[in-house]
Amino acid sequence: xxxxxxxxxxxxxxxxxxxxxxxxxxxxxxxxxxxxxxxxxxxxxxxxxxxxxxxxxxxxxxxxxxxxxxxxxxxxxxxxxxxxxxxxxxxxxxxxxxxxxxxxxxxxxxxxxxxxxxxxxxxxxxxxxxxxxxxxxxxxxxxxxxxxxxxxxxxxxxxxxxxxxxxxxxxxxxxxxxxxxxxxxxxxxxxxxxxxxxxxxxxxxxxxxxxxxxxxxxxxxxxxxxxxxxxxxxxxxxxxxxxxxxxxxxxxxxxx
Amino acid sequence: xxxxxxxxxxxxxxxxxxxxxxxxxxxxxxxxxxxxxxxxxxxxxxxxxxxxxxxxxxxxxxxxxxxxxxxxxxxxxxxxxxxxxxxxxxxxxxxxxxxxxxxxxxxxxxxxxxxxxxxxxxxxxxxxxxxxxxxxxxxxxxxxxxxxxxxxxxxxxxxxxxxxxxxxxxxxxxxxxxxxxxxxxxxxxxxxxxxxxxxxxxxxxxxxxxxxxxxxxxxxxxxxxxxxxxxxxxxxxxxxxxxxxxxxxxxxxxxxxxxxxxxxxxxxxxxxxxxxxxxxxxxxxxxxx
Ligand SMILES: Nc1ncnc2c1ncn2[C@@H]1O[C@H](COP(=O)(O)OP(=O)(O)O)[C@@H](O)[C@H]1O
Ligand SMILES: [Mg+2]
Numbered sequence: 001x002x003x004x005x006x007x008x009x010x011x012x013x014x015x016x017x018x019x020x021x022x023x024x025x026x027x028x029x030x031x032x033x034x035x036x037x038x039x040x041x042x043x044x045x046x047x048x049x050x051x052x053x054x055x056x057x058x059x060x061x062x063x064x065x066x067x068x069x070x071x072x073x074x075x076x077x078x079x080x081x082x083x084x085x086x087x088x089x090x091x092x093x094x095x096x097x098x099x100x101x102x103x104x105x106x107x108x109x110x111x112x113x114x115x116x117x118x119x120x121x122x123x124x125x126x127x128x129x130x131x132x133x134x135x136x137x138x139x140x141x142x143x144x145x146x147x148x149x150x151x152x153x154x155x156x157x158x159x160x161x162x163x164x165x166x167x168x169x170x171x172x173x174x175x176x177x178x179x180x181x182x183x184x185x186x187x188x189x190x191x192x193x194x195x196x197x198x199x200x201x202x203x204x205x206x207x208x209x210x211x212x213x214x215x216x217x218x219x220x221x222x223x224x225x226x227x228x229x230x231x232x233x234x235x236x237x238x239x240x241x242x243x244x245x246x247x248x249x250x251x252x253x254x255x256x
Numbered sequence: 257x258x259x260x261x262x263x264x265x266x267x268x269x270x271x272x273x274x275x276x277x278x279x280x281x282x283x284x285x286x287x288x289x290x291x292x293x294x295x296x297x298x299x300x301x302x303x304x305x306x307x308x309x310x311x312x313x314x315x316x317x318x319x320x321x322x323x324x325x326x327x328x329x330x331x332x333x334x335x336x337x338x339x340x341x342x343x344x345x346x347x348x349x350x351x352x353x354x355x356x357x358x359x360x361x362x363x364x365x366x367x368x369x370x371x372x373x374x375x376x377x378x379x380x381x382x383x384x385x386x387x388x389x390x391x392x393x394x395x396x397x398x399x400x401x402x403x404x405x406x407x408x409x410x411x412x413x414x415x416x417x418x419x420x421x422x423x424x425x426x427x428x429x430x431x432x433x434x435x436x437x438x439x440x441x442x443x444x445x446x447x448x449x450x451x452x453x454x455x456x457x458x459x460x461x462x463x464x465x466x467x468x469x470x471x472x473x474x475x476x477x478x479x480x481x482x483x484x485x486x487x488x489x490x491x492x493x494x495x496x497x498x499x500x501x502x503x504x505x506x507x508x509x510x511x512x513x514x515x516x517x518x519x520x521x522x523x524x525x526x527x528x529x530x531x532x533x534x535x536x537x538x539x540x541x542x543x544x545x
Contacts, residue, residue, distance in 0.1 A: 050428060051427075052424070052428070071427065071432075072427040073428075073429075073431055073432050076427075076428060076429060076430035077430050081428075082428055084425070088425045088428075090417065090422060090425070091421060091542075092421060092485070092541055092542040093417055093421065097414055097417070100411075100414065101414055101415065101418050101429055102429040104415060104429060104430045104431050108410060108412065109411050109412055109415050110412065111407055111410075111412045111439065111443065114406060114412045115406065115407070121410065124411075125411060164429065168430070
């Protein structure tokens with residue numbers, strides 16, 4: 001049984017069919033690269049898997065459990081965490097708080113425990129803080145723990161969002177163009193981190209990227225979509241396939 | 257001196273209102289103009305229970321909380337409205353509850369109000385003057401404000417802040433936004449209910465006009481003046497607004513019948529000025545947008 005399984009997913013906006021009969025399946029410990037030109041429906045697919053959009057047709061399953069159309073917070077609780085293409089951080093909260101919030105479990109998030117069991121809540125907080133600091137360290141922004149997120153640069157916000165996702169204990173990561181806007185010096189580190197998440201921490205990763213070369217390097221499998229699945233397979237097979245060039249034909253920004 | 261202490265008593269009651277409203281508006285992003293309605297429910301609960309049913313004041317004050325909480329839960333379907341529509345929904349709730357207070361005569365006595373609410377008695381001491389009432393209202397205010405401060409500076413409060421900042425991103429990290437909104441709406445209504453109970457036993461008279469949309473606006477202005485997202489700001493906002501209100505009395509040659517209208521104009525002007533010049537209020541955590 002695959003960790004994440006998408007079958008026959010379709011979605012239209014008004015009369016425009018953004019996605020049609022999309023299928024893919026992904027196992028723990030592997031990275032699935034999803035590529036396609038601008039407007040191909042990559043972000044729409046991420047939104048459907050994460051519960052932000054309901055598909056018109058098809059199903060999304062995690063470990064065999066159907067989560068199609070479930071509210072985003074339920075999808076998260078079933079073990080799927082995501083990042084957003086345009087980084088989404090909580091502006092007037094500190095870097096540390098931004099990471100800690102992705103652990104919305106335990107006793108401290110309930111108002112009655114906050115009032116009735118202050119010491120247990122404090123102990124839990126200490127542990128959550130340590131975990132969050134460790135995840136800030138993984139993306140090299142521990143120095144931003146006390147800064148307001150809105151004061152960070154765009155790239156730093158993306159890293160912060162990434163740390164928030166790492167902190168979530170999810171086992172499926174949906175990454176919507178995680179490298180876009182990141183300082184070139186930091187890209188290699190981030191790439192290595194994503195690979196390590198899959199290979200060392202056994203996460204299942206969907207990597208939406210516009211940079212073909214990066215996707216081919218990092219992924220175990222690649223799916224090329226342009227409203228529907230054009231081709232899929234190992235990076236080697238896909239890069240040799242002549243249909244790959246066709247996927248981007250007629251699109252001005254050929255690397256998008 | 258007694259007049260000054262009277263203002264201090266009002267300040268303690270308003271602080272409970274403003275600090276609780278700040279949890280909704282400032283921390284959770286639920287901008288509501290119905291807070292006075294729940295304050296009124298608490299006041300009427302104490303008025304009716306003590307006058308009609310001879311319930312002990314302190315017991316009635318405890319019951320004022322669930323009374324306001326239940327009414328909040330009853331109108332909570334408005335939480336399905338988002339953004340500006342939610343604000344309009346709260347105005348509708350406020351206007352409706354005011355009409356209920358005016359017209360449910362068998363329960364509320366309608367426009368006659370409920371006179372003769374007994375003063376609280378502690379250890380044989382009747383709290384029927386401003387200085388004696390402070391013996392009750394100051395500790396109650398301190399308890400409520402400390403509980404509120406504890407709530408917002410906790411993991412629970414951190415969840416609320418994410419909802420204010422961006423509800424859909426909050427959902428993406430596992431937060432059941434609708435459930436938290438409901439909890440905040442009910443909890444803060446309960447706090448307003450406590451304030452209402454104090455008010456009823458302090459003025460010994462409850463009347464629907466004390467809990468109208470104008471008063472809801474007044475509480476909101478205190479929160480915005482002090483600064484949203486900081487509980488201390490709301491206490492400052494209360495002090496600030498009472499000071500502004502009372503300064504109006506010192507305007508030379510202002511006829512007595514103009515004091516009330518000019519006060520309303522003054523605090524409306526404050527709202528306008530704060531929004532234009534300092535949208536984060538005196539010490540707010542962020543700029544209202
Ligand atoms: N909520 C929406 N409403 C209407 N159209 C949308 C919506 N989301 C995406 N689209 C459209 O669907 C198409 C696919 O968009 P998207 O998934 O963002 O593409 P990609 O991420 O591959 O660049 C685009 O034409 C976009 O305009
Ligand atoms: Mg996209």
